[in-house]
Amino acid sequence: MAFILERMGIMKVRKRNGKLQQFNCEKIYDAICAALNSANVTDKNHVAWEIASEIKQELILNNTKIIEIETLQDLVEAKLMISGLTDVARKYIRYRYDRERIRQSKSKLMIDISEKLNATNVENQNANLDEKSFSGRMNEANRVVMKDYALYNCMSEMARNNHLNNEVYIHDLDSYAVGMHNCLSIPFDKLLANGFTTRQCDVRPPKSINTAMQLVAVIMQLQSLQQFGGVSATHLDWTMVPFVRYSFYKHFKNGLKYVEEGSLDFGKEEAKDVSINDERYKKYSKAYKYAYDMTEKETYQAVEAMYHNLNTLQSRSGQQLPFSSINYGTCTLEEGRMVTKALLEVSIEGLGALRKTPIFPCGIFQCMKGVNRKPGEPNYDLFKLALKSTSLRLYPNYVNVDWSNNAGYDINDPKTYLSTMGCRTSNGYDINGLEQTKDGRGNICPVTIIMPTLAMQAKGDVEKFMELLDKKIHEARDMLLERFEWIASQPASSANFMYENNTMEGYIPEEGIRSALRHGTIVIGQLGLAETLQLLIGKDHTEPEGMQLAKRIEQLFKDRCDQFKQQYKLNFGVYYTPAENLCYTALNKFVEKYGVIKNVSDREFFTNSMHVPVYKEMTPFEKIDIEAQLTGYSNAGCITYVELESTSKHNIEALETLVNYAMDKDIPYFAINIPNDTCLKCGFTDEFNDSCPMCGSQEIQQLRRVTGYLTGNYKTAFNKGKIEETEMRVKHNKIY
């Protein structure tokens, strides 16, 4: 009977995937042979067949119809032990264990992929990305594979261990393997003057402000596909001067045709060098007035259209918008002022039917002494307009052209004025010849040292910590060099738009893309200074003793980066990391290992870089005083925030005092956070509790800032750590 069962294929084995397979004695035989082979047993075929047969007999006698694969293997193990073949048994166990491990790692990867593909594990690692959308799911699944691939195929064991051990974090690991770089300040002056080529066509230089503004959005989109980070315009008001002039010329010619008779002694091509205030225009006062009004209108509409484009052209998977930033505010020419005014007015006006706050671009107003800071200065009115926009729309942020670390810039060249990528990244002095020029440069790649982990390893001993930190800064250097060379080894054909149009400056085809990349920065970031100080001395840098140690730590970062920069002739820099996802994931890993420690890991996030913790009560001026003591150590990007009430829209004067205070304290990049809640029924914008105070609707969008940028409704777009961090932000004020 039993024999018949087997022969008829009725005895089955249940495999790990749940499928049933016909029992086959030869498979057991093969598995035992494999174990015997490595155990030097003589007469192995005989032994193996004997054991396999015995097992089969037993199963038949027990009338087994279905046996689990694991049970079957247990039987083999037991048989080998009983037969006195302990050595073979050990090999067999080992073989089983190895197979199991491979299976598990494969299935872990598959589970991760499946979670991402089905959006069952939405982490909101990047608030700009919709992890639930089709392309977002595809992208997230892809990231899982790319990260795994990069960790085990593209880097040294040292780098991998630092990353996995929560010591030195490798940012944008999913973009590591393909060898993309991070971000870029686009040289718009050049691209718009010369035109550019894409894969499918070439684009002529624009001849009006309208076209030029649309090409800005197009170029930002194209460039953002060549990299994983943001794109910026460093001085858009200056950049647009010739195009405002072309438009003015066009409207003036119409004026001469329809409004007032007259003639000009120059043509359209020369118009770009003729001020719109030139006497040759002004002598025809009616045509002049007509042309001026039309140009102003066109500029406004051009900017408005650009805003729409930058908020609608979802150009990367996950329906992301390019992380776009626009710096402006220093051009005192009539044409440039017109552009700045339009940029601010469109920001204030808002987008769409409800006039919602634009998410992109991140506007950055460039504060400059003698230009726009004080009453009587030529662009002071624009500074006031910028403050109004900030009070209503959070943007613009403020960058300090007079920052001491940007010394050596050329007052006659706005390309050298301090500008930032919205998040905070900025291009410091280039050791490879471009000096303070910002255009055509960007960050190539960052790493971040997770300092609280090091403080735990040092067991709270300050000297031991400093030693360990120094060691990790050196390892961070090597990790950056590793990745830099990996990126530099990519062919230019991976990013044709970038290298054919030289959006990244300095590319020499014979030398490979390293020739361009070397002008960019490679930066060492940091996470959790506040928590680190708590671990080391029980107080943070809001107290003098904490500040003293903070300065010692920052000095070490700075000294080492300066030294590496000279030694390797690459732009190493100190970076005050934004840590959007990392603030949360690093904390979780830390808690897994070290548990919850008061004032260190008792929240859902580590404090970003060297910031004063968001829950510390102090005045905005005190916060600036503290952070101003540390911003000078960073040359690759940092930001200082304060939190204000929405009533600030009635108090532009207070905002002016505050921004000026920050600039006078040598803060390089300053941003003001004001709750921005919009009713999705009536459009009213202010700070709400849970419903609109105007119409009572509970359909509201709560916009908050994350890492320098704004992104959607914070309760759905932010990760858990950032949500808690946002909710713990105290309004800066001190109450007695």
Place this chain on the structure above:
Amino acid sequence: MNYLKIESSSLSNGLGWRVVLWVSGCSHKCPFCQNPETWDSTAGKKFTDKEKELIIKLLKPDYIKGLTLSGGDPLFETNRNDILKLIKEIKEVYPNKDIWLYTGYSFNEIKNLQLMKYIDVLIDGKFINEERDITLAFRGSVNQKIIDVNKSLNNNEIAELNL
């Protein structure tokens, strides 16, 4: 006089950055008042020289534009003497810092008080819920006015600040 709290740097209670003193005691008791806990003149702590010194210290930085008195009502009968003493001294120490005062009285009811000459800006009138408008600057209902005190007293006509 009792007080509830002193804010070191507020931008919600008058132009520029301001120190705000919230005093206890109010006779108006407007329906839907935001701070009914301030009506009782015995609420909070006693305002002493220590608090006065604190206010003088907080006013010192250049970025602080002035002092705002709110409450409660700084012009509640039993508060008036203490308020007069306080703002007189503050004007002596800081002649260039301005003083704003919130009261439930109307301008005409209190314009002859001695302390008015030390006040730069007065926000007058009860809070009337039917006239509530959350888009207004620095005040709750439309009937409340932001008054340039000096100009109003000189011209004998209420001069409002356009905010």
